[in-house]
Amino acid sequence: WEDAFLGDGVTEILRHNISFFLENRAFFQEHGIPCKRGILFHGPPGNGKTLAGKILACQSGINFIWATSKHIFWLEHNCRSDAFAAVYELARRISPCIVFLEDIDLLVGEERTDSKARLGAFLNELDGFENNKHVITIATTNFPEVLDKAISERPGRFDVKVRFDNPDHATRLGILKMYGKSLEFEQDADLEEIADAANGLSCAAVREVVTRAFIKASERVFRDKTGGKIAILREDLLGSVSFLSNGKVKMGFEADKTVASVPPSKIGGQAQ
Template sequence: MEPSSEHHPSTLNVPGLNGNRWDGLLEVFQAFHRWQQAPADHLKQEFFRQPARGLCSLHRDYPPHRLYLLQRALIACLPGWRQVLAAGFGSHTPGEAPLKHVLVPSGPGRWDVAVLGCHLGFEDGKRERLMARIDLENESPAGSVACLTLIAPTEKASFLRDLLDRLEAWMDANPHLRGAKLDARGDLLMLDHAYTWDDIVLDPATRAEIARHIIQFLERIPRYRTFGLSLKRGVLLAGPPGTGKTLLGKVLCSTLSTTFIWVSPGEVSDAPQVQRLFVLARELQPTILFLEDLDLYAGHRGNGGGALLGELLNQLDGFPNNAGILTLATTNDPRAIEPALAQRPSRFDRLIRLDPPRLSERQQLLARFLRNIIHPEDELPEIAAATDGLAGAHLQEVVHLAVQAALDEQPLNYAEPPKLRAGQLREAVRLVRKQLPGPAGFYA
């Protein structure tokens, strides 16, 4: 059956356009909306075999990571029903418009295909029918939202309400991304490789603090819950650039089984994004919410960003409950962070400093960076002593410059490792120190 011109006009016939121009524009928009809606209305009439005015619908918006979960929930909550329709938006009939597919995270380290921009039709053994409209839209201030609209005959309104309650209860009970490593958008986090504790050198006291206030806290959440203790924690990692704050985040992300959400400064620009991050963290708890370079977007109140900072303060206070969330943030200078954030227990309870490595730690780092390089081993104690005050990243640059100088003097041979001669490490230390900023911020 062809759609009537009332529902699917081939032209936009707007007689009022020559009158009041605002009335005319309104009629243009209304006509365009009817033209857009016509395929969906026609599809619903064909599927339910009755006019669209005899149908009712319920609509809900969800965080975008629930797009995949919505489709699993429909199957789980409709036992005895079978899918009899799959039509892309713009279809008058099934198959007229192709379905859109998108690759989405389906679990820790796993991806799967979800459909979007589609109508799915279901039928039970009594030939009762139900339609679900699923899409991913970008109309929310916080970004994309997963949209679900359930459609059925008007007399089935109570069934739709009950089904929606069951769908949401099923999704709450089956958080498919719990334990996953995610970025701020909710996509799977892709580290360059899996890190271990062998990749980082820390002094024993710092390592003990990390174990006590991060690892043991997460392990003991069930016991804390039993005794009514606080189930949320905030830890601030502070230290000069290059001392291993980001590397520590990668080690924790790789070695812990808890959900890990990595947030870089460029991924947080407004209050709705902050709110969405905490919604995701609460849903997937126990969660480490890793806020990298917090001082770049949570500075003192007078420096701008008031709405974002205010939302961050509110979310850390736990409205609603933050049980099972450990907020772990990094900063080069805790003094640059708003005091109400950095100096308030229950927002950030502990400050763990990562200082430049001591002599023994510098020797370990140099040995690690040089493990695949032929080098004069008797020079290492001297080089370690000469690099006092340098961070791990500086030591890595020392080795890089020395290897670069060695390769300049040697024939290109990929089969043999580079060979450092005496003095090249000392010269590399001099070059690194030369470009360190001086007291006034200028380079030497």
């Protein structure tokens, strides 16, 4: 968690609503608190929603089901139409369990023409209070505004909403230092200045600043055939920041909403 750069309070929120909740599920059940939880991860792309899921999968110590839109579509078209029911049947069998639904808007967003029936099936599974004991649902989205209010606002479904925002200055600086710790920088490369210049970039884009700058520095050494050290210049870093800030797509993580209107029959892939 310490190296994830998830922002102030995010780690504590996750620990409180997942680890603490599951470790004390008998206590909550004794006091009539339903032993299920719904958590919505939202915010700009590239800021750790998927990374947080991977950390939870590795460190939560309980069973974990990871489902993307590709997996759900594959189930619907190759196994059974009620794909969400299949997912939650498995989750109940192996509970305690976390069900992680990545990019839920691609499945039940308002822009999908085929989402109404799927939304109803999803809500039926979420509302299974008794059957869903010890099941935590985490859903992610870059576009919470396209979710039906029955998901985003109705109490008892996703009561915990965690925003993964673009990093502040201190976080940007931490990312630059972490991913640049094994690299060499010229004296004019001030990471404080670069962190300032990178304001508005996602965590993933800030990491890419270091990668692009190192590639630029490497190309210079190889081109000049000096055989010297690869040292990153201030202009390498600022050039990378400028490229990522001014491009139409910041680091390639700006999801294309048109994906939400692609018919399920056109989406391939096989369940992992």
